[in-house]
Amino acid sequence: MKLAFSIILFLFLSFTSYGQKENYNYTIIHKDDTIGQLKAVKETHGKSVQYATKTNIETRILTKIEVSYAFDVTFNDQQLQQSAVKVYFNGRERTNTKTLKSNSGYKFYDSGELEKNIKQSVSYCAVQLIFEEPSGIDKVYSEETGAFHSLTKIASHSYSKENEKGRESIFHYKNGILHSAKIDAGIIEFELHLQRS
Numbered sequence: 001m002k003l004a005f006s007i008i009l010f011l012f013l014s015f016t017s018y019g020q021k022e023n024y025n026y027t028i029i030h031k032d033d034t035i036g037q038l039k040a041v042k043e044t045h046g047k048s049v050q051y052a053t054k055t056n057i058e059t060r061i062l063t064k065i066e067v068s069y070a071f072d073v074t075f076n077d078q079q080l081q082q083s084a085v086k087v088y089f090n091g092r093e094r095t096n097t098k099t100l101k102s103n104s105g106y107k108f109y110d111s112g113e114l115e116k117n118i119k120q121s122v123s124y125c126a127v128q129l130i131f132e133e134p135s136g137i138d139k140v141y142s143e144e145t146g147a148f149h150s151l152t153k154i155a156s157h158s159y160s161k162e163n164e165k166g167r168e169s170i171f172h173y174k175n176g177i178l179h180s181a182k183i184d185a186g187i188i189e190f191e192l193h194l195q196r197s
Helices: 002-018
Strands: 020-030 033-045 048-061 063-076 079-089 092-102 105-110 113-118 139-141 148-155 158-162 168-174 177-184 189-194
Touching (some): 020 048, 033 189
Antiparallel strands (some): 033 048, 079 092, 105 113, 139 148, 158 168, 168 177, 177 189
């Protein structure tokens, strides 16, 4: 009996130490053409959650456009701890921002320079829109710009997010996971569609 209990306890501890990992892949579509991919990973270890996304877009609108986004965001006990965002446009760095938790809230850095202090707590970020349906959420922290975007439920499992520049993106969910979206990224507008595994 003790041996069986020890084996069960060992297996449980092994499972929890490795944590849980979720992977999602999205096709990026612009005017009915596939122009890129978004890969998203969520890793949970106890109360710590890390979100990472990588997006690559290549298309031509009057001229060649290559855009890559990389988000790396860490939460602990449902509160943002830190985030790092890098965006490249046609091979040149367009965005390099970080948000770091501090004693009084957060510090937001742009290209290594402290841009502002954020006093509000952050419990929901833009990257989470991929992994977790924002039920009951009315504002979303943008790791890219350090601003809070408004979020409005527009239908069952569908939400509209408006950024600080008035650009609107629409998100549709199935089983709590992002199924499709229409994104106004400023540089380019595109759709996301969850790939079937």
